[in-house]
Amino acid sequence: xxxxxxxxxxxxxxxxxxxxxxxxxxxxxxxxxxxxxxxxxxxxxxxxxxxxxxxxxxxxxxxxxxxxxxxxxxxxxxxxxxxxxxxxxxxxxxxxxxxxxxxxxxxxxxxxxxxxxxxxxxxxxxxxxxxxxxxxxxxxxxxxxxxxxxxxxxxxxxxxxxxxxxxxxxxxxxxxxxxxxxxxxxxxxxxxxxxxxxxxxxxxxxxxxxxxxxxxxxxxxxxxxxxxxxxxxxxxxxxxxxxxxxxxxxxxxxxxxxxxxxxxxxxxxxxxxxxxxxxxxxxxxxxxxxxxxxxxxxxxxxxxxxxxxxxxxxxxxxxxxxxxxxxxxxxxxxxxxxxxxxxxxxxxxxxxxxxxxxxxxxxxxxxxxxxxxxxxxxxxxxxxxxxxxxx
Amino acid sequence: xxxxxxxxxxxxxxxxxxxxxxxxxxxxxxxxxxxxxxxxxxxxxxxxxxxxxxxxxxxxxxxxxxxxxxxxxxxxxxxxxxxxxxxxxxxxxxxxxxxxxxxxxxxxxxxxxxxxxxxxxxxxxxxxxxxxxxxxxxxxxxxxxxxxxxxxxxxxxxxxxxxxxxxxxxxxxxxxxxxxxxxxxxxxxxxxxxxxxxxxxxxxxxxxxxxxxxxxxxxxxxxxxxxxxxxxxxxxxxxxxxx
Numbered sequence: 353x354x355x356x357x358x359x360x361x362x363x364x365x366x367x368x369x370x371x372x373x374x375x376x377x378x379x380x381x382x383x384x385x386x387x388x389x390x391x392x393x394x395x396x397x398x399x400x401x402x403x404x405x406x407x408x409x410x411x412x413x414x415x416x417x418x419x420x421x422x423x424x425x426x427x428x429x430x431x432x433x434x435x436x437x438x439x440x441x442x443x444x445x446x447x448x449x450x451x452x453x454x455x456x457x458x459x460x461x462x463x464x465x466x467x468x469x470x471x472x473x474x475x476x477x478x479x480x481x482x483x484x485x486x487x488x489x490x491x492x493x494x495x496x497x498x499x500x501x502x503x504x505x506x507x508x509x510x511x512x513x514x515x516x517x518x519x520x521x522x523x524x525x526x527x528x529x530x531x532x533x534x535x536x537x538x539x540x541x542x543x544x545x546x547x548x549x550x551x552x553x554x555x556x557x558x559x560x561x562x563x564x565x566x567x568x569x570x571x572x573x574x575x576x577x578x579x580x581x582x583x584x585x586x587x588x589x590x591x592x593x594x595x596x597x598x599x600x601x602x603x604x605x606x607x608x609x610x611x612x613x614x615x616x617x618x619x620x621x622x623x624x625x626x627x628x629x630x631x632x633x634x635x636x637x638x639x640x641x642x643x644x645x646x647x648x649x650x651x652x653x654x655x656x657x658x659x660x661x662x663x664x665x666x667x668x669x670x671x672x673x674x675x676x677x678x679x680x681x682x683x684x685x686x687x688x689x690x691x692x693x694x695x696x697x698x699x700x701x702x703x704x705x706x707x708x709x710x711x712x713x714x715x716x717x718x719x720x721x722x723x724x725x726x727x728x729x730x731x732x733x734x735x736x737x738x739x740x741x742x743x
Numbered sequence: 744x745x746x747x748x749x750x751x752x753x754x755x756x757x758x759x760x761x762x763x764x765x766x767x768x769x770x771x772x773x774x775x776x777x778x779x780x781x782x783x784x785x786x787x788x789x790x791x792x793x794x795x796x797x798x799x800x801x802x803x804x805x806x807x808x809x810x811x812x813x814x815x816x817x818x819x820x821x822x823x824x825x826x827x828x829x830x831x832x833x834x835x836x837x838x839x840x841x842x843x844x845x846x847x848x849x850x851x852x853x854x855x856x857x858x859x860x861x862x863x864x865x866x867x868x869x870x871x872x873x874x875x876x877x878x879x880x881x882x883x884x885x886x887x888x889x890x891x892x893x894x895x896x897x898x899x900x901x902x903x904x905x906x907x908x909x910x911x912x913x914x915x916x917x918x919x920x921x922x923x924x925x926x927x928x929x930x931x932x933x934x935x936x937x938x939x940x941x942x943x944x945x946x947x948x949x950x951x952x953x954x955x956x957x958x959x960x961x962x963x964x965x966x967x968x969x970x971x972x973x974x975x976x977x978x979x980x981x982x983x984x985x986x
Binding site: 353355358359362365366369370566567568569570571572573574575576577739742 | 791821827840872889
């Protein structure tokens, strides 16, 4: 058997038997998608409720303004009518109401006389949560009613309503529940990077810093195997576990997505097999990159503990380009394909959103990442060749 | 034959080995003796191609450790001082790993593993994972691993460290066995007593310098005492800066 394969097989066996570490890295891959989907279902649920749920409020003095009340009732509201109380705010304090609209007994009189009516709207800005939307909507409804009446009165008197209201804005919210869902989906590339790096985390430490600390590195280095084959065996073993983690993550994501009620927001987002394979093809060079990078860092550290500390920081590095580009707002360009992790993230986002993906970009990203990986590998071999390495 | 010529090695400002020369013949057991810090491990590490000498040379069977590294590696079996075996692998897996790295042909490897399991009496635990093994069991695994490719040169770094009487006996038996097969055995120790009934040839080091080479009889003659321990202390501290 080729010595490289011997090392590869040994490192894989060794790592698989370290149940705890295997389980802990796989759990990230398994639970990550559930977390995203859970968040997604929560947001969708809330958005849909916002769209459909009636506005709830308490009304005092409904009999004084039948016109207004009829208008409110016709506009998806849930009215809780009450007898007048001395201080309506106590109802809120007692928790019996969240929003109270009070209509004074002289409403009809003033209405007929063409005077302005002040309606009191009681609420507690420090306590209510779902009421915030209700309050704004109710306020808007009343305003719209008031506008309509006012406009009619002006017209009746032969005055153009535009005279007192020269400007009016019209707000058009083009966001849909589907857009909000996609926003949550943009966290998937981050998670993917994390999953790839945690996949090879333990093996990279164990096969380098761990091996040195336990004193097994020295006899290993007396074997007639080139340092390049030795390092390659270790790096590929580590990358294999990253790939395993990646595949587990995607499978978990695939099934988790089935739980999301996409049809309720009129959108069909499903990852098909082709898309999954494309994601694997695009990100697999990154597993080699991660394995080489982590191997170098743990070869550089003096002990297992030190390696763990360094690597916990290094794991954050692949997410930095993503965060920086989002903050600075760099447009995804050809150049970004050359940066490992950034190129892949952009491509994955495009695939998830169902946008067209340029094959040149894929090729660029794969080649760039592999070239950088090769440089890292050469560096790792150099570190293994130094005699201070065993100390 | 192992031939060490004017070997010198320093770690920074600390001189570990200073102009040491000696020979170790095949079919013989040679002991590298010296107190702690005498440079025994450094010499063994140079011979096992882990580190390079600063000056001087070391050859095994005519192959220089610095220039013909791979040839040397094919011919040596190394038992490091802390065994250095893998906890999560079984005893046999540990042995086979190095057998494969030495590219021992598969059927031959199977036979060698069987032989070694028998020779070192490992039948009871050879298929168990190493984690939890006693010091003696670990030493046996490490020794079997060092011998799996039937090397001509066997380098043992303080092999009896931490072993009980039974395990020491087993080790002695194996060393006699491989000596009879014409191998060249070099082991380091700082315990004079265990050397007496094991080795044919002595090399004594002190403070990184060569102090004595020869048989036990020659040592007794030179030091003028029959007590090996006294002789050892006398020879190894000769001319030491702090004496």
